[in-house]
Amino acid sequence: MKKVIYLFGCIVGFIVIAYIQGLYVKLGVSHTSDYFLSKSYIILSVVALILILVSGIYLNLTKFSIVKLYPVVMLIFGVAYMYVFPAMSAPDEIAHFISAYKISNKMLGKQATVKDGHVIIRAQDLWIEDVDGEYTFDKSKSEEEKVLIPEEGSHGKIISSKLEETSYKVFYGEGNIRGADNYISFGGKDYEKAQSLHAPVNTIPSVYFLPATGITVARIMGLNSVYLVLFGRIANLILFILFGTLGIYFLPKFKEFIFLVSLLPTTIELAASYSYDAVMISSMIFFVSYVFYLAHEKKEFGIKDLVIVSLIAGLVLPCKMVYFPMLLLLFCIPMYKFKFRGKVDGKIKKENITFFLASAVVVLLTWVFAMYLVNRSTVVGYSTSTASSLEWAGEESYTIGYLLHNKLKAVKLFYNTLLLQFEYYHKTMFGAYLGHADDVVGIPYIGFLVLNIGMIFSVFGEAKEKQLLVKERVLTGISIFFVIFLVLLSMLIAWTPISSEFIEGVSGRYFIPVLLPLLMICRNNKIVIKDETKRNIIFLFILINAISLLKIFSTVCIRL
Numbered sequence: 001m002k003k004v005i006y007l008f009g010c011i012v013g014f015i016v017i018a019y020i021q022g023l024y025v026k027l028g029v030s031h032t033s034d035y036f037l038s039k040s041y042i043i044l045s046v047v048a049l050i051l052i053l054v055s056g057i058y059l060n061l062t063k064f065s066i067v068k069l070y071p072v073v074m075l076i077f078g079v080a081y082m083y084v085f086p087a088m089s090a091p092d093e094i095a096h097f098i099s100a101y102k103i104s105n106k107m108l109g110k111q112a113t114v115k116d117g118h119v120i121i122r123a124q125d126l127w128i129e130d131v132d133g134e135y136t137f138d139k140s141k142s143e144e145e146k147v148l149i150p151e152e153g154s155h156g157k158i159i160s161s162k163l164e165e166t167s168y169k170v171f172y173g174e175g176n177i178r179g180a181d182n183y184i185s186f187g188g189k190d191y192e193k194a195q196s197l198h199a200p201v202n203t204i205p206s207v208y209f210l211p212a213t214g215i216t217v218a219r220i221m222g223l224n225s226v227y228l229v230l231f232g233r234i235a236n237l238i239l240f241i242l243f244g245t246l247g248i249y250f251l252p253k254f255k256e257f258i259f260l261v262s263l264l265p266t267t268i269e270l271a272a273s274y275s276y277d278a279v280m281i282s283s284m285i286f287f288v289s290y291v292f293y294l295a296h297e298k299k300e301f302g303i304k305d306l307v308i309v310s311l312i313a314g315l316v317l318p319c320k321m322v323y324f325p326m327l328l329l330l331f332c333i334p335m336y337k338f339k340f341r342g343k344v345d346g347k348i349k350k351e352n353i354t355f356f357l358a359s360a361v362v363v364l365l366t367w368v369f370a371m372y373l374v375n376r377s378t379v380v381g382y383s384t385s386t387a388s389s390l391e392w393a394g395e396e397s398y399t400i401g402y403l404l405h406n407k408l409k410a411v412k413l414f415y416n417t418l419l420l421q422f423e424y425y426h427k428t429m430f431g432a433y434l435g436h437a438d439d440v441v442g443i444p445y446i447g448f449l450v451l452n453i454g455m456i457f458s459v460f461g462e463a464k465e466k467q468l469l470v471k472e473r474v475l476t477g478i479s480i481f482f483v484i485f486l487v488l489l490s491m492l493i494a495w496t497p498i499s500s501e502f503i504e505g506v507s508g509r510y511f512i513p514v515l516l517p518l519l520m521i522c523r524n525n526k527i528v529i530k531d532e533t534k535r536n537i538i539f540l541f542i543l544i545n546a547i548s549l550l551k552i553f554s555t556v557c558i559r560l
Contacts, residue, residue, distance in 0.1 A: 028557035090273030103212035130156030179225030243282035265431025429508030
């Protein structure tokens, strides 16, 4: 009976909040006459209410596994976030979108770039990065390349670069009209292809394969820009859900951690965008889960397992080299399980050692080879550069050589960063600032507190539960430490001007891939938390996300 009253109270509270936020939407609509936003808000509220009701019944009144609920919740929230955060509103999404577009060109057998390396897109999609039509074009280059090419120095506003009511109006209200023409007329000629001014990300192409596939399908079907953007985003979301579901399936214990990490508003926003962070977060969730599955449940480590681990090492980790230390977790797998053929008897033999060493070499070489192909110029630049200029800051950046000769300054930089930026990392990880780190667009402060309290309580369990072994905690802790260190070091070299007293350019989203293993090593039995409470925590995370979506949508509607 208490559970029913608790669920009923949450539903009533949500309805009251939805009504209040709806008043803000009406206020915005009264100024703009964009009445479709009122209808959208009602649909969003009803879908959120149904999700709260269903997940509340499932989590509080049944005993089914959360692995069955996870893909449903993530898909609904992903699509909802996709609507509330329209095209190019996620951090650096335009660069990820163009990167996926480049691969889509190759999938279709079309010319991917112009001579200088900029990506070719459909002319009808150019408005996404030039929403106000401010580009001026180079007639001679356009005629030479047979591609509409913006002049050097052209600047256009990216849609949703600042999330406001106009973003909804243009993308949802006018998007079908803007993307309807298959060509742009210029200089007496009609161009079906145009050049994007935004450079693609120099990283391993595999992380863009799914969103590129979505773009390709939309292009084959002849769909306009709105659907092209949505198809690519949905493909990325599906990949995230697949990795997350597999992670919950394989992780021997602490499965609720995956649900909680996935339900962080920052995580869902990234999962519902073109960002490769969606692939990094979900693949690391799967990798960590699979490693501990091999360490605790699977009887042997065979060829199939080596292939799976090598694929992660070769197709995902080179995307961001700073996550390479996560491979240390493989040493959590007992050596006696490494068996090429035959049965495992629990004793370490010569053949176990041989296969273990061979597996380590294969995984390492797979990563090294992929890194050489994709990031060799970047690594060489970091390690050999004596001076580097930051165009955005108009001054030099830090270099490895400078840091080695000024060790005390290097230590001070890291110390100042943790002292001054920890709050920012915390907020950008949990969703206080969403979009392009917009301090207006984010979850309510009370929701931020609930997420933090829920995450803290989730690390406690019942006394009967087995925790990670000491060796596993140590290896996991070391890998997390080096990931954090490399994240800070990479941005110190790549983004921090030499006049700065702390490391710039780091966001809390960079640390989400190590949040699952961090929670696992923090897990303990000092305070007894029952499984029922864990389910309530998951439900609270769902409720906070639903409320946050309504709050963000209504805030954007009055942001004129």
